[in-house]
Amino acid sequence: MARRSALSIRIVEGRNLPAKDIMGSSDPYCIVKIDDETIIRTATVWKTLSPFWGEEYEVHLQPTFHSVSIYVMDEDALSHDDVIGKVCITRDMLVEHPKGFSGWVSLSEVDPDEEVQGEIHLQVEVPGSQDSRRVLCCTVLEARDLARKDRNGASDPFVRLRYNGKVQESTVVKKSCYPRWNETFEFELAEPAGEKLCVEVWDWDLVGRNDFLGKVVFSVPGLEAAGQEEGWFRLQPDKSKHQGSLGSLQLQVRLRDETVLPSHCYQPLVQLLCQEVKSGRQVRGPFHLVTLLDETTTAECRQEVAISLVRLFLGQGLVKEFLDLLFELELAKPCEPNTLFRSNSLASKSMESFLKVTGMLYLHAVLGPTITRVFEEKKYVELDPGKIEVKDVGCSGLHRVQTEGEVIEQGRQHLQSYLGELLDAIVKSAPACPPVIRAAFRQLFLRVGERFPQHQHAKFVAITSFLCLRFFSPAIMTPKLFHLRETHADARTSRTLLLLAKAVQIVGNMELVAGRAKEAWLAPLLPALQQGIAQMKDFIARLVGTEEEEEEEEGEGQLLGPPAVVVKEGLLFVLKTRGKGPLLAATAKKLHFCLTGEALSFGKSPGRSGTIALADILAAEKVEEKSFGSSYVMQVVYLDAGGQQETAYLQCKCVNDLNQWLSALRKVCVNNPRVLRTYHPGVFRGDKWSCCHQRQRTGLGCDRTRHGVTLQDWTDPLDPAAEAQRLFHHLQGLRGTLRCYLRGTRSHTHWNTKLSSESRPPLITAPRKLSPTPSRI
Template sequence: MAQRSSLFIRIVEGKNLPAKDITGSSDPYCIVRIDNEAIIRTATVWKTLFPFWGEEYEVHLPPTFHCVSFYVMDEDALSRDDVIGKVHLTQSLLAEHPKGFSGWMNLTEIDPDEEVQGEIHLQMETVASGHGKKLRCTVFDARGLARKDRNGASDPFVRVRYNGKTQETSVIKKSCYPRWNEMFEFDLEESTAEKLCVVEVWDWDLVSRNDFLGKVVFNVHGLESVQREEGWFLLHPDKSKPRADTGNLGSLHLQVQLRDETVLPSSYYQPLTQLLCREVKAGTKEERVHLITLMDETTTAECRQEVAVNLVKLFLGQGLAKEFLDLLFKLELDKTCEPNTLFRSNSLASKSMESFLKVAGMQYLHQVLGPTISRVFEEKRYIELDPSKVENKDVGCSSLHRIQSESDVIQQSAQLLRSYLTDLLASILKSVKACPAIIRATFRLLFKRVGESFPEEKDQNVKFVAVTSFLCLRFFSPAIMSPKLFHLREKHADARTSRALLLLAKAVQNVGNLDAGISRAKETWMAPLQATIQQGAAQMKQFILQLIDIEEKEELDQQKALSRQTQVVKEGPLFVHKPKSKGPLLSSTCKKLYFSLTSEALTFAKTPNAKKSSFISLANILAAEKVEEKSFGSSHVMQIIYASEEGQVDTVYLQCKCVNELNQWLSALRKVCVNNSGMLCSYHPGVFRGEKWSCCHQKNKTDVGCDKTRHGVTLKEWNDPLDPDLEAQLIFRHLVGVRETMREKYKELAPVENSEKVCSSESKEPENTDGPIRLFQILQDLEEAHAKERSRTSDLAIQNRNCLVELPT
């Protein structure tokens, strides 16, 4: 049984932000920190106090995390970025909102005494002595302390206060991972009213006042009952200065949901998975209430997208994605009489097909759209066809400038858009072989089903539009309008580029509609593109005929060839840092190399097209972690700790260009090594230089690491490997939530004898029982299995629970 936590985050927008630039505006972006570690950075939205980001992320992390913070920053080219404010959400607050937190939250100012982080290793105990009882505090070490000095570290010491007396440790210079191993004792007097012992960590400063790094407060009365408490304790801020939430720093619109999933062993989910597969294979041949129909009828709009993704991934893992979608097509067609409304709603069929394209076709999308999107971003041309939105522009040199007329702007814009659209259509038309075989086969089934349902001559276009409604309207066009959200670009488009992309997306939608008359009637100002759109529509029909012209043998051959290929998980250029060490990569003369992470190894080459050299086998990787900024004087450096072929432990240090790229690489490395044996539990966030570790100053190179590894922290990506047990658990959880609604719906639709079975108390149903009835029994069995597993492992869970639990204060 595995406990998995995930944090869904959507950073929507901000409003009423303060101006940080002399222009009276700001260039805001957000940094998301989980337990004070930067995990996500949004793109910057330039010159606005009302930014819109609309970025979504999902972070997988251990259930023991404490908080998530959102920092709104103002980007500056010449100086350090300004902090505008932050929103802080604790795990307990998120746990109080199981359906997720959504809404506007006021930004609060940054108080240095609240910006604490890290943990301290303590032993607190009460001991008997010849002069009565004593309170003994042993201060071992600390990790992950806040960096308060310009050198990227702190000079920490510990102050222990009890009953009016104070004792202090020595100061450890230039370290956020100090080790003290010092012990203090205080007399425990029965008559004293003082029952709190405060352990504070401070950063020592020679000139200015010392900086507060955090504290832990112990209830001595509670300690006397247990006699000894040892462990790592989370440092807490000093909240002695309450501050009113005035909202004068603006607000942030967030959607955040924490989910804790208990995933049972695979055998527990087999009945559910087998039932769903049986229903899909049976299709609509049997005269009964179909389980998939029942799920569609009872799934609300707010969770339909998520359910669709889970089902698509489950059936992809079972090799039945095409059959599942074909079943949805038939069920949707059975209840559709008007071809103009086919797949236009957000039904389970539409959402599932949309999700299927994103999961199975993202690489294809990048290949088709990438060159044209890059061209639009690089050229940054002003494009506008709508006369009501045309802005007058000065053209020419300063001495001969003239105002460009509205007709000139529209004519020039039409010419550019025709060029972009022509390039994009050419890329689409030659992409038949690049399109994954499973997508082509699914479109073939869709084309066939729609043709069978609307066989009349007047409806011959419908089967083509059914394909383009997904391919163009729900896949290509959204990616063109928001390339950042589809990972086509790292940054949001500026206002000019965004408008150009929107007009291009409209043109692609019109091509996908296959009817130039419709677009002319809606937006007459698109007329300059009609000839290109009409030509594109004719070409699109020919493309669809080629796309669906795939035989089952060709589909199987392509899938087999794909399975034999080494899957590329992530690739890109990285800079190599070379401390004094040995190893095949570290001896290279090139600082910048092109890395490729496959399902077998991490390889590198001098250029993307050069012959790749094998570097590290995935089975030999022991950890992938971040490196302290002070180690190389550079941000965004990661380390990969691995065992060489000779069995020696070595480390390579690679620098990424930004925090997002750093976390994406770390996430990818951790995912492909998830099943490695011998993964490290601790590591050194610094480097071994000058005969000692730069982080904790230990002089033994093979000394145990001073920080804990974070194997469980990963980012969800579109190319993540399928996890059938997790998908089955998510489907189970959804079905339990709508079980009673499904019962009522089934009673409406099912024959009388089956309705009576739903109400009966029979404990078991035969395998050939009607799908919904069998489902209700499976859900009950899974609930009982969850309860038994929780009961069996409760004691172990208590022992393994985060040891950073304070005694009652």
């Protein structure tokens, strides 16, 4: 049984942000911190006070986290980035909103006394009387993960204790965020006893005021009653937060606490779903669970249910049959061929999720070259006369300014060139399309043809409504959200991408009437669109060809995309330290790393020259900034060939790259029983660790490892037990609907599935038995 928390974060947009640049604008981006540890950095949106990001993330972490903070920053090229404001949402606030926290939130000013982090290890007690004196005794042992206040990436912490008007201070530990004091302080208890003992942590500064690092407050009457308190205590800020007129941020944040049991506990539910999918609509009783999900799932959770079902049936090898059943259910409803699959039904959402889970490598291979060309060329493309501005009209020569007609013609040529290149890539990509996607489209093609025999055009539109309108076009319009680019497009590039996506949508609709009626200014592009429709129809016919034709094309299709076994790969800098492992022995400073399901390999080029087995990787963690002068360094702790523990320090290009590598390494090593529970976030130099100043190189670490913190990604391996747990939890919420659905029906042997109490997740209330009798559900 595994307990975990999943935090879904969508940073939508900001508005009315203050100007931080001399030109009266800002270049805003967001940083997301979980308990003051940076996890995510959004892309920068340039020159705007109302930025749109639309970026979504899901973080898996331990259920013990306290808060999530979103900082809005202004990027500066010549100086430190400015902090505009922040939003802090505590875990308790998220628990109060089980369906998620959504809406606009005002940014609050960032007060240095509120920016605290870390924990302190204390032992506080009121021992028996000594020489007729009653004393309050506090032993300050150590602290960890304190805030970095100095330019060297560390702090010089000391502890100040306050009780009954008296103050005592510990020694100062220089250049450490993991200090060890082991000092004891005594206060004579007042009569009556004072109310509070305040333990404050400060950063000592030679020049200027000391920086506040956090505090812990104890109730002295409570200590007298308990006798002693000992443990790690989280540092708290000094004053309450206040709101400022700093603009606002639109967010969607949802916390999902899960208790995932062993997979055999979910077998009754999984077997029932698989049995229904295999039988289809021909062999079914009066009750059908997939039909229930289709008819009762609300719009707000339909996407989540769809992705869980898709991933569950992918793990069972029945995703094609599942989608086919949804196609049947959708086609059985009253529908028109021209609006088929245009609504956000469970079938549409499931197919959309299926394409993202199984087709992202294919998407990158098809769209990547054209998207890269658009970003690099930055051509001015505009066909709408109402949107052309004088400042955008360029010069065709030394003396003559281009006319509006010339600008439109030039834009048409550029757009037609991009569209032609893209359509050529799509047409040639049929052999490279994953077989499971081709099989699903083939079944959809047949179903729609049978449902609308008089409208053979409809079966082509059914394919393009998913492939073009829900997959290709959204990725063209916002490539950052589909991992095609690392940054958002600027205004000019964004307009070009929008027009290109609109052109692909018109081609996907496979008719030009709608395009002419809504946007007459697209007329110059109509010949190219008409040719594109013919190309798209030929492509669909080839895509849904027979399985024999698909097997003949299989060899050609393997030319696109990296092997599916690769989890992550890229260039990393190897930082030299004292050690003898295979990574440390490498002569090159910059190596190409490739992480698979078996090992972490590395070499001067993509060809592998050295490997570390996953079973030998003990930890993957961040490194303190002061250790190497960079905040993007990770450490991989592993065993060399001789069984000796070694540490490799690898520098990434940015915070997102760092967290993606850490997440990938932790996922592939999740079942390694030898993973470390503690680590040193610093480096061992001279005769001591830079983080905590310990002199024992192989001793226990001074901080906890964070091997449970990972980022969800489309390349994640399937986890059928987790998906079954989410479906089970969703069905629990439908019990009232289920009663209404089954009221008045006859016996339902199809729902004669027993979930025993031992397979019941403790965080949800499960029925004792899912029986054939509606009143027992």
